[in-house]
Amino acid sequence: MGVVTSFDIEATELGDVVFAQFAHDAADTAEFLQMWGKEMENSPRELTAVLIVAQQGGRRIAQTYAVWAGDDTERAIPALERFLSIAPVLQQSAQVVPYAIVMAPAHHQHDGQSLTRGRAALVDHVDADTAALVAGLFDRRDTSFFQIRAVGGAINDVPANATAYAHRTQNFSLFALVRRGHEEQMAQEWGKVPATGLYLSFETHDHAAALNKAFPPDTLERLRRVKGAYDPQNVFRGNFPIRPTTA
Structure with a gap:
């Protein structure tokens, strides 16, 4: 709907967190995904995770990146260990680190729109x-x-x-x-x-x-009214175009 020229960000002060990485053999992909989803839903609120499943050569590998919000290892470790029994574990690690290390920026060159x-x-x-x-x-x-x-x-x-x-x-x-x-x-x-x-x-x-x-529907209608106020000519119409309205 527009071009952002600047951001004002209010940072939240965070200390150490428990950061874990697991690699599983995901040959039985359907069973693995269902079990992973159940474990994630049953996890304490402090735990969040991202799962990536990729074909690597002749193997299907599932990589979990998990963060426990805080340094309470007595609670974090049991919650993380539940994921180890889902499928054969190829690699695992967990450590207490500053949150800033988990979110360290990755520098990638971008040469234009991806064809992916x-x-x-x-x-x-x-x-x-x-x-x-x-x-x-x-x-x-x-x-x-x-x-x-x-x-x-x-x-x-x-x-x-x-x-x-x-x-x-x-x-x-x-x-x-x-x-x-x-x-x-x-x-x-x-x-x-x-x-x-x-x-x-x-x-x-x-x-x-x-x-x-x-x-x-209600959200889209609000966005159409915003578009009608700031971009009535629909200049920004790439990606998912939102038709402006003045109603």
């Missing part, structure tokens, strides 16, 4: 059908990279009408890269995900249906 396509979905649970669907994407080579981000928690404490991001009930944000030549098949399969929304920045196509999944 991605699909996104927000779901309440990683149920058996969703887990099997994702496993099928790998089996058919529709994707070679899949990610789950745990949401919920403090995200869902925010009222749905407080920001343009109005999805405050889901537990997981899903994302999959689309292999070239597999776009049509991927679209058909991804449409079966029981999504109740999507995170706009992880979606790369410009279908009108995706706009409605990104913003509930």
